[in-house]
Amino acid sequence: MSSRTWIVALPLAALGSITAAPRAHACSPLPSGVLSTIPADGEKYPGNAAVILQGQGISLTDASVTVDGKPAMLKDASATAFVSGTGFFGVFVEPVPAAGQSVVITGTFCPSPGCNPVVLHYQATAAFDGRPAPVEIAEVDVLDYPDFKSSGGDCQSDSSSAWWLHLKTPLPDRATEGVVLYTIRSTPGFGGEPDFVARGIVTASWNPVLAVRDGDAEPGGPPLPEWKHFSITTVSSNGNMPPGLDGASPRTCHYRVDTGPSPSSPPGEPMWTAADIYPGGPCDSAATSTSGASSGAGGSGGGGGGGDQVIGGCGCAVAGDAKSPTGLLGALALAIGGSLRLARRRRS
Numbered sequence: 001m002s003s004r005t006w007i008v009a010l011p012l013a014a015l016g017s018i019t020a021a022p023r024a025h026a027c028s029p030l031p032s033g034v035l036s037t038i039p040a041d042g043e044k045y046p047g048n049a050a051v052i053l054q055g056q057g058i059s060l061t062d063a064s065v066t067v068d069g070k071p072a073m074l075k076d077a078s079a080t081a082f083v084s085g086t087g088f089f090g091v092f093v094e095p096v097p098a099a100g101q102s103v104v105i106t107g108t109f110c111p112s113p114g115c116n117p118v119v120l121h122y123q124a125t126a127a128f129d130g131r132p133a134p135v136e137i138a139e140v141d142v143l144d145y146p147d148f149k150s151s152g153g154d155c156q157s158d159s160s161s162a163w164w165l166h167l168k169t170p171l172p173d174r175a176t177e178g179v180v181l182y183t184i185r186s187t188p189g190f191g192g193e194p195d196f197v198a199r200g201i202v203t204a205s206w207n208p209v210l211a212v213r214d215g216d217a218e219p220g221g222p223p224l225p226e227w228k229h230f231s232i233t234t235v236s237s238n239g240n241m242p243p244g245l246d247g248a249s250p251r252t253c254h255y256r257v258d259t260g261p262s263p264s265s266p267p268g269e270p271m272w273t274a275a276d277i278y279p280g281g282p283c284d285s286a287a288t289s290t291s292g293a294s295s296g297a298g299g300s301g302g303g304g305g306g307g308d309q310v311i312g313g314c315g316c317a318v319a320g321d322a323k324s325p326t327g328l329l330g331a332l333a334l335a336i337g338g339s340l341r342l343a344r345r346r347r348s
Helices: 081-086 325-339
Strands: 005-011 033-038 044-046 051-056 064-067 070-076 089-094 102-107 118-125 136-148 159-168 180-188 195-202 209-214 228-236 254-257 309-311
Touching: 033 118, 051 118, 136 228, 159 228, 195 209, 209 228
Parallel strands: 005 051, 044 118, 136 254, 209 309
Antiparallel strands: 005 089, 033 051, 064 070, 064 102, 070 089, 102 118, 136 159, 159 209, 180 195, 180 228
16 A cells, blocks of 8 residues: 555535525536535644545646645546545645645645635644444335425435435544545346445544435336345545455335325435334344344434435435534535436336
């Protein structure tokens, strides 16, 4: 593993859609430029960890870097395995900042006129060469609800089902370990190639509940709770991955069918009850001999209520501390999942 420092930028296509209440102009084009960074200005961060620039239309235009006041280089690294494997654009700093050195990154990172300048100061800490703990899908819960029809101006997509993925992982110490990035894909239960769902960043304010919305199950295919299988890959901002294979999701824990009139907005995750336990799933105590499986697939608690980040169409309804740099960054990173190519299912 190289000890270079990486700068990673994630372009987004739907920043305006990230709002608790949809607006008619929510899908208007985003302004170009950097919105936030990890580390934040003034923080400490491992010298070899990825520095993440969050925004739209990011490029190396007019960017520069110094280490302890001496000019250094920003080198494009977008073709490397680390960057191509995560979908991020990246560059690295040469020479590598040593522990205690001061790094200053400046520029607009934007080819368009009028972009706000970036001035990022951070102090490098010792290089972190460890492997991250994997981000795991601890529980999957599914709701089948009456068809929701988008108004066309709310930056949402038609849907009639949702899978809530409850994620878990230890929170890394950002000053000494950097951050952890993850990518989620889904494979149809009847087979096929995986589709990209979402990617995110584990920070102090990350939201570990993700909702993936779609339509009805394909006629003749598996039942709705078995219609999607999810997998997740994890990488540390130093470029290392956890040992072992990619993580796969457990079978559905809870499943409910709601009836009634079409909702005015996609419903949030319900408060699951014992009546919602899916037969044969990991929460079905009659189908397993282990106490851990009957406690809800690793103890994620079954979730319920608000506080989920929603992926589907171009819209992401986000609950949580979106006002803080890390909260907003985590929401934005997940918003890219709105580009998921979901197969629209038809009700019979």
